[in-house]
Amino acid sequence: MRLRSDLILRRLGHESIIVEPGQDMVDMSKVFTFNDTAVFIWERLQGREFTLETVVEMLLENYEVEEDIARRDALALLQTFKEHGLLME
Template structure:
């Protein structure tokens, strides 16, 4: 899976939001705000394919959390991206 093309992060003050580059006619009614952990993951995977196991590894290495916590957080992150229509899955 990977983040769909045309979406990128934008910093507004202390907030990190997902924006679209405007290349498609997208109804983007809701602003998607990412917490610092989700923004970290986004930056690590932006522009390339990734697996949930890779995200778990990134979280355990960067935040020193246990694998179960990282797995739950990874599942929540992927679910959020999927619900927002931001994932391209093969």
């Protein structure tokens, strides 16, 4: 799978959001705010193919977390990305 290449991560103060650059008016119902971990993962996945295992490994290598928790969190994040159309078909 891949992240949509047309989406841009923007930082507004202490917030990080995903924006669709083609939108003339920002549709606030389609704004996604990310926490620091989601930003870390998004930045490293941009422009590359990845799997659930890729995300699990990123979490294990960069955070002190048990593998089962990393897997659960990675799956939840990718499901959220998919549900909100942030992944390429």
